[in-house]
Amino acid sequence: MRYVKADAAKCEGVRACEKICAQTFFKSEDPNLSAIRVTKKGSAYEINVCNQCGQCIAVCPVKALSRNQAGIVMVDKKTCVGCFMCIGFCPTLSMRRAPGQREPFKCVSCGQCVKKCPKGALQMVEADHAGLPA
Amino acid sequence: MSHDYTKRTAYHEKVAELRKAHKVLKEWSFTPSLPERGYTNRTLFVNLTTLEIKEKPVTEQMKDLFVGGRGFGLWYLWQAIKPTTKWNDPENEIIISPGPLGGNTQYPGSGKSLVVSLSPTTGIPIDSNVGGYFGPLMKFSGFDALEITGKARNDVIIVIDGQIGKVYIEEAPQEDVNSHAAAEQFTHMYAKDHDDLRNVSVVASGRGAEHALIGCLNFSWFDVRRQATRLKQAGRGGIGTVFRDKKLKALVVHAPPVKGDMNRPADFDKVAKVGIKMHKELADFDLKQCNMRRQGTAHLVEIMDNYDLLPVHNFQYGNHPDTKKIASWIWDKRFTQGIPDGCWYGCSMQCSKGADGHVVKTGPYKGHIVTVDGPEYETAAGCAANCGIFDPDWLLEANFYCDTYGIDTISFGTACAFVMECYQRGILNKERTGGLELTWGNAEAQLELLHQMARGEGFGVIVGQGVARMKQIFIEKKYGDPQLIKDIGMEVKGLEYSQYQSKESLAQQGGYALTNKGPQHDEAWLIFMDMVNNQIPSFEDKAEALYYFPLFRTWFGLNGFCKLPWNDIEPPDNHKYPPLEAAKVPEHVQNYCDVFTGITGRPLTKEGLIAMSETVYQFQRVFNIRMGKGRREHDLPPYRSVGPVTREEYESRQERYDKQLKEWMGIDPATKTIDEKIALHRKYREDRYQKLMDAVYKRRGWTADGVPTLETLKRCRIDLPEVVEVVKPYLK
Ligand code: SF4
Numbered sequence A: 001m002r003y004v005k006a007d008a009a010k011c012e013g014v015r016a017c018e019k020i021c022a023q024t025f026f027k028s029e030d031p032n033l034s035a036i037r038v039t040k041k042g043s044a045y046e047i048n049v050c051n052q053c054g055q056c057i058a059v060c061p062v063k064a065l066s067r068n069q070a071g072i073v074m075v076d077k078k079t080c081v082g083c084f085m086c087i088g089f090c091p092t093l094s095m096r097r098a099p100g101q102r103e104p105f106k107c108v109s110c111g112q113c114v115k116k117c118p119k120g121a122l123q124m125v126e127a128d129h130a131g132l133p134a
Numbered sequence B: 001m002s003h004d005y006t007k008r009t010a011y012h013e014k015v016a017e018l019r020k021a022h023k024v025l026k027e028w029s030f031t032p033s034l035p036e037r038g039y040t041n042r043t044l045f046v047n048l049t050t051l052e053i054k055e056k057p058v059t060e061q062m063k064d065l066f067v068g069g070r071g072f073g074l075w076y077l078w079q080a081i082k083p084t085t086k087w088n089d090p091e092n093e094i095i096i097s098p099g100p101l102g103g104n105t106q107y108p109g110s111g112k113s114l115v116v117s118l119s120p121t122t123g124i125p126i127d128s129n130v131g132g133y134f135g136p137l138m139k140f141s142g143f144d145a146l147e148i149t150g151k152a153r154n155d156v157i158i159v160i161d162g163q164i165g166k167v168y169i170e171e172a173p174q175e176d177v178n179s180h181a182a183a184e185q186f187t188h189m190y191a192k193d194h195d196d197l198r199n200v201s202v203v204a205s206g207r208g209a210e211h212a213l214i215g216c217l218n219f220s221w222f223d224v225r226r227q228a229t230r231l232k233q234a235g236r237g238g239i240g241t242v243f244r245d246k247k248l249k250a251l252v253v254h255a256p257p258v259k260g261d262m263n264r265p266a267d268f269d270k271v272a273k274v275g276i277k278m279h280k281e282l283a284d285f286d287l288k289q290c291n292m293r294r295q296g297t298a299h300l301v302e303i304m305d306n307y308d309l310l311p312v313h314n315f316q317y318g319n320h321p322d323t324k325k326i327a328s329w330i331w332d333k334r335f336t337q338g339i340p341d342g343c344w345y346g347c348s349m350q351c352s353k354g355a356d357g358h359v360v361k362t363g364p365y366k367g368h369i370v371t372v373d374g375p376e377y378e379t380a381a382g383c384a385a386n387c388g389i390f391d392p393d394w395l396l397e398a399n400f401y402c403d404t405y406g407i408d409t410i411s412f413g414t415a416c417a418f419v420m421e422c423y424q425r426g427i428l429n430k431e432r433t434g435g436l437e438l439t440w441g442n443a444e445a446q447l448e449l450l451h452q453m454a455r456g457e458g459f460g461v462i463v464g465q466g467v468a469r470m471k472q473i474f475i476e477k478k479y480g481d482p483q484l485i486k487d488i489g490m491e492v493k494g495l496e497y498s499q500y501q502s503k504e505s506l507a508q509q510g511g512y513a514l515t516n517k518g519p520q521h522d523e524a525w526l527i528f529m530d531m532v533n534n535q536i537p538s539f540e541d542k543a544e545a546l547y548y549f550p551l552f553r554t555w556f557g558l559n560g561f562c563k564l565p566w567n568d569i570e571p572p573d574n575h576k577y578p579p580l581e582a583a584k585v586p587e588h589v590q591n592y593c594d595v596f597t598g599i600t601g602r603p604l605t606k607e608g609l610i611a612m613s614e615t616v617y618q619f620q621r622v623f624n625i626r627m628g629k630g631r632r633e634h635d636l637p638p639y640r641s642v643g644p645v646t647r648e649e650y651e652s653r654q655e656r657y658d659k660q661l662k663e664w665m666g667i668d669p670a671t672k673t674i675d676e677k678i679a680l681h682r683k684y685r686e687d688r689y690q691k692l693m694d695a696v697y698k699r700r701g702w703t704a705d706g707v708p709t710l711e712t713l714k715r716c717r718i719d720l721p722e723v724v725e726v727v728k729p730y731l732k
C-alpha cells in the first residue's frame, strides 16, 4: 500500500497540493474540495492527509469502505448511505466532506500532490497493510 | 468466549416455496415519492376487515400541532376509537410513524419508529419508540405514517413496495409467526438480490403475543456484517397482542436504497455538520463515559447495583452479591465487538449489541444457534436480577424467547418477579401454578412460563395477562392478603414498572406514576439528580423537573429520535453549566433544534421545542381522561415503589430507615417496633407523594384532580372543541 507522507517542516504554504487535488477530483480549485489540507499554525504549517490506516473500514455500517487491490482505502459511493461516521471516527481527521456532497471523499494516494509540491514536502511511500483493518 | 458471528441457524432456505402459498387478497398502486423537508405529506391507510387501502393527506394542521411520530399516532387513534372501545375491537388501530426527522442518516439515533395503539393492559393509548429500519424505509417509499384498522380472517401480511409503488395484503399461511424466523424469511423473500436485503424491513410479533396481553412488536434490519436479520422491540403496552389479534403475521417494507439526503432537507449541510460533530464526540468520549459502543445499556447493571437501584426480587432490594455475574464486563466479552451495531444508519452510539452464537437450551428452537439482540439493561435487570437469576446464559435464553415470541422483556420481567414473590409469600404455591416452582433464581421455570405463553396453556397464560390482572385474579381467588398483593404488584394504570428502584427518590416515584402511558423510563429518569446529587430538593424543584423532562423527551417521539445519544454521551465541557442546566445537556438540545431546522426548514428554539411537545403531551392526558384513566386516582403508585412494604425489606436497610425516622419525622426509632416503623414510613412517604402530585399538577396546568384546565389547553393550542368537550365535565 502506498500513501502520501508529509514533512510539514518543508512546507511553505504554497498549497499547490490542495489545488491539484481539488482540480483532479472536482475540477475546482476550492481547497474545501481537496483531500489533502494545509493549515497555518503560527508561522509554521500543518499538513493533513490520509495515511490509509483503514480504521474507517470497520466503522462503516454498509461496507462502503474497503481496500482496493493496491491496498488503498476507497469509498464506494453507490453503497454509501452518507452517515459520515467515518469522518467522525477517522483518527487523523482525514476523511472529508464537501458542502453539498452527500458522500464523503478521501485521499486515494494518486500522487498528484507529491508531483506538484515545489518544496518537496510530500513523498509517496510504501507500507505493508497486512495487520491493518481490511 | 469467541463466537463466529456469521454462524447461525438459517430459516430462509425455502422462501420461494413459502411464497407460493400466499394468496393476494388486495393489490393497490401508488406513486412512490421521497419526503420534502422530512414529510411525504401522506399516510397509508389499510383496513384489514374490508381490505380497503388508500392514502390520506397529512394536513398542515397535523404537522403544526402533532408534528409526526407519536403525535400522528395519537391523533389518528383519537379519531378512530370511541370512549367505549376495547383493545380487541376491530376499530382499534396500530399506527406507525417515524416523524419528520426520522430516516436522517447523519445524526446518531435518528431512525426510530413510533407505534401507537389502544393498549390491552392499560386500556389507554400506548406509544412505543423502536429502532430497526421499518419507519424510515416506509417514509422513503412514500408515507409519513401507516394506519392499520380492522381484523383479518386468516394470517395476513401487508407489503409496502416502494421500489415499484405497490401495496399488497396477502394471506401468508406458512411462514413462522415467531419473529426471529419470520423476519429472516420475509426479508429474503422480498429482497431482489443480496445487495437489496438491507432495503427490506419487517415488523412481526410471535406466538406469545397470541395468548398474553404483554405482547411486543419486533422491527427488523439487515445487518450486513453478520449477514443476519436483527430485531429491535416496540415493547411496552401490548401492541404485539393487538397485532396478532388483527391476524397480522408481518408488515414488510421494500424501499429504494437509502442515501443520506432522502429526507430532502432544507439545509443538508447544517444537518451534516451537527451529525459529524456528534460522531466525533462519540469517537472521543464514549469509551471514557458510558461505553455504549461496546456494552450498550448493559453497562448500567453494576452502576445501578452500586447505588442500590437495581431491582432485586421484585423490587424488594436494590443490589445483590451475584450482580457481578451479569455485569458489564461479562457483556463486553459476550457481545461481538468491532462491528457497527446501530439500529439505524448513522447511529454512532450503536447500543444495539448482539450476542452471537447462543445455543438455544429449551423449547421449540432447542439446539439452534441464534444471535440474541441484547440484553439491554432493562432486560438484564428485569428478567435476571429482579427474578434472582444471575446467569448470563439463562438471561440470553429468556431474552431470545421473549423477543421471538413477541413478549415485552420489561413487562415479563416485572410480572415474573411478581409471581416469584407471590410464591415466596405463599400467595402462590405449586398447586396454583400448575406445578411450577417459582422460587427465586429458577431460570428453567421462568423459561417454562414463556413456553406456556407461546403454547397458550398453563400458568404462563395467567402471567401473560400482566400484573394488574394478576392482582385482580389472585385477590378474587382469595390467594392472600389483598393489601399485600396490591402493594407488591408493580404496575400503574395497568403497565408494569421498568427496572429501577424508586423508593429513595420521590421525584422518580412521580417520574414513574405521573406518566401518560404508565410507568416507564421513557418520560423521566431523575434518580441521580434527585437522590444521589440532591439537586431538586423542594417539591417545586421536583415538579419543575417533572414538567421539563417528560416534555423534552416527548419531543424525541414526535420526531423519530432515540433518547440515548441525548445524554448517554455528553460534551466534555458540559459541567460548565450549573447542575440543573447541565442535566439538560444544553449543547445537545441545541443540536436537536439545528437538525429540526436543517431538515424541516422551520426555525426552532429550545423553548419552542418544549412547547411543541406540550401540545401533544396535554392532548395525550386528555385522551387518557376520555378513555376513563387520566385522573388523580390513576396516578397512584403501588407502595413497593414508594417505601418498604415488608419486615425483611425494612430490616435489610434498617439503618437508613431508622435514620430517616429520626431526621424526617423526629421519631426515636428505639421506641418503636418494626411494624410501627413501617407504618410511620408509609404515612410519611404517602403524604409526601400526595404533595408532589399537587406541585406537579400545578406546574403542568392541571386541576387538583389531574385534569388539564381550559387555559392550559388554550395555551397549548389544543383547545379543539372535541378536546374541550372531554375535560369540561371535570372542570365544574
Ligand atoms: S459516510 Fe458512507 S463510507 Fe462513511 S461510514 Fe457512512 S456509509 Fe460508510
Ligand code: SF4
Residues within 6 Å of the ligand: B108, B109, B110, B111, B131, B341, B342, B343, B344, B347, B348, B349, B350, B351, B352, B562, B563, B564, B565
Ligand atoms: S443509541 Fe442504540 S437504540 Fe439508540 S439509535 Fe443508536 S443503536 Fe439505536
